[in-house]
Amino acid sequence: MSWQHEYSRWRDAPDLSARDREELDRIAGSPEELADRFGAQLSFGTGGLRGKLGLGTSRMNRFTVRRASLGYASYLLDRAPGSLDRGVVIAYDPRIGSKEFADEAARVLAAAGIPVYVFDGIRPTPLLSYAVRALGAAGGIVITASHNPPEYNGYKVYGPDGGQLLPDHANDIAARADAAVHYLDPPGSPVAPIHALGDEVDLRYLRDLWTTVERVAGRVAPLPCRSDLGIVYTALHGTGYRLVPAILERLGFSNVTLVEEQCVPDGNFPTLEYPNPEDPSAFDLAIKTAEGLAARGRRPLLLLATDPDCDRLGACVWDGDRYQQLTGNQLGVLLVDTLVANRLEKRDSLQDCVIMKTIVSTDMVRPMCEPLGIQVIETLTGFKYIGAKMGELQDAERQFILGFEESCGYLAGDLCRDKDGVMAAALTACAAARALESRIDLLTVLRVLYIQYGHYHERLLSLPISAAYRPSEAMQALRNAPPDELAGFEVTEVRDYLAGHATVRGNSVSVPIDLPREDCIQLVLAGGGKVTLRPSGTEPKLKLYVAVTGSSEAEAAQRARKVAEAARKLLPDND
Structure with a gap:
């Protein structure tokens, strides 16, 4: 259908408010704006919905939320036995429109006969995952756009295990949402109850989280060191402002200072350029707070930041001269080191243990x-794959130690099936307390690990693609003619995750890759390096991941720069 037809349908919708009509009237004279808003559908992908706020088929609004919820309700009634008894949990963050969208989703599900449990205020995404599991619900919805700018919002769906849906289930919901042609009509009257969830779930989560953290990291984090460790925490105007300080206090970290301005939930994120804990600027106010404390003789050693929906964590460490930000990979290494040391200290068996x-x-x-006998299992990019694999490990009676991804997502234990910024903050504090017992910091621990295991260096670049090409075409060109070398390093293996096989150079042996299909290519380099390329899910760009090793930090960093530059030249218009 044309954008003109869609605009007319929306303009005549019976459920428009006066404010909606005013917005549609305001853009009526702009064909470019109308085509942008009504020329495409906001697609329901593996991550659900995510888009700019505003009226239109390509934007996040209560009508596109209604459409997605109609598709989800149809999916539940057909594919999730017991949905009418088990219900669905809904959580939301402080973004603009989040509560309205949560209420809209609840009304649609209740009108379909599905009971709904809606949190009575903003909550972290990991709490939604926990609640789905704890309440035995059929699934869950989170209204959030994670760390996107304030003009965005989103809608994520979770399965009964508390994990994000895998592609086959998400695609089914998308098809059902596309078939929901009457989404502009108001939902019918509820035929199932809508319940409010309060602090009782928070308290249960905090109790279980305390037990988990003490079990997996408590032995190597002495209580005196916990109370001595100075921490500054910022919620970046998001949902972590209550639960992160609460769990740190329960664990005995009593020397915690909040960045007060950023522990006020606000979907406009007024003190931030980007509410992303990977962005160094996200720590500006935390560093200012820390320096104020240092001026009074109380230098904090650790700065922590969670993103708006509190599923990811960033950290900075005082190195004696300045605060140095850890990468997601570096923090993952430090958490693995801490959790493995804790098992060794307790003399727990490492047999059948897994890192993901x-x-x-x-x-x-x-x-x-x-x-040590610990298996390292790889999954495709996205924590939903780690969450799904956790269920398989549990069925096989394997011991899950930690799952992590380079984009600052971490999870231990069995409370959730998605990355958990609240837990990650607690584990990072324990890792820092462990270091403090030896009178060192986490950066020193990291340097010792580099000496033991080699200097690893990783880089991520987002590469724009010429308008003459689509990302998929650039990927296909690389697939058809992979390079023999990059920056002087021989390409020894080509892993094609879309074709589902890896080709070993030299003998042309093809080995199956036992992972779901995804448009991603990985070039394995002689000496242990890797270059991975995949299309961005949200922009006309390719994401380029470079990982190399070296005999020193400087050599590894230099190699990473050279390999990244060589890899850029593989793509059109990136010479």
Whole structure:
């Protein structure tokens, strides 16, 4: 259908508010704006919905949320036995429109006869995952756009295990949502109850989280060191402002200072350029707070930041001169080191233990874990694959130690099936307390690990693609003619995750890859390096991941720069 037809349908919709009509009237004279808003559908992908706020088929609004919810309700009634008894949990963050969208989704599900449990205020995404599991629900919805700018919002769907849906289930919901042609009509009257969830779930989560953290990291984090460790925490105007300080206090970290301005939930993120804990600027106010404390003789050693929906964590460490930000890979290595040390201290068996990471996350954990008998399992990019694999491990009676991804997502234990910024904050504090007992910091621990296992260095670049090409075409060109070398390093293996096989150079042996299909190519380099390329899910760009090793930090960093530059030249218009 044309954008003109869609605009007319929306303009005549019976459920428009006066504010909606005003917005549609305001853009009526702009064909470019109308084509942008009504010329395409906001697609329901593996991550659900995510888009700019505003009226239109390509934007996040209560009508596109209604459409997705109609598709989800149809999916539940057909494919999730017991949905009418088990219900669905809904959580939301402080973004603009989040509560309205949560209420809209609840009304649609209740009108379909599905009971709904909606949190009575903003909550972290990991709490939704926990609640689905704890309440035995058929699934869950989170209204959030994670760390996107304030003009965005989103809608994520979770399965009964508390994990994000895998592609086959997400595609089914997408098809059902596309078939929901009457989404502009108001939902019918509820025929199932809508319940409010309060602090009782928070308290249960905090109790279980305390037990988990003490079990997996508590032995190596002495209580006196916990109370001595100075921490500054910022919620970046998001949902972590209550639960992160609460769990740190329960664990005995009593020297915690909040960045007060950023522990006020606000979907406009007024003190931030980007509410992303990977962005160094996200720590500006935390560093200012820390320096104020230092001026009074109370230098904090650790700065922590969670993103708006509190599923990811960033950290900075005082190095004696300045605060140095850890990469997602570096923090993953430090958490693996801490959790493995805790098991060794308790004399727990390492037999059948597993660390999980994505294919673009650091390989440094392999020499750390595999000689001890700990298996390192790789998944495709996205924590949903780690969450799904956790269920398989549980069925096989394997011991899950930690899952992590380079984009600052971490999870231990069995409370959730998605990355958990609240837990990650607690584990990172325990790792820092462990270091403090030896009168060192986490950066020193990291340097010792580099000496033991090699200097690993990773880089991520987002490469724009010429308008003459689509990302898929650039990927196909690389697939058809992979290079023989990059920056002087021989390409020894080509892993094609879309074709589902790896080709070993020299003998042309093809080995199956036992992972779901994804448009991703990984070039394995002589000496242990890797280059991975995959299309961005949201922009006309390719993501380029470079991972190399070296005999020193400087050599590894230099190699990474050279390999990244050589890899850029593989793509059209990136010479």
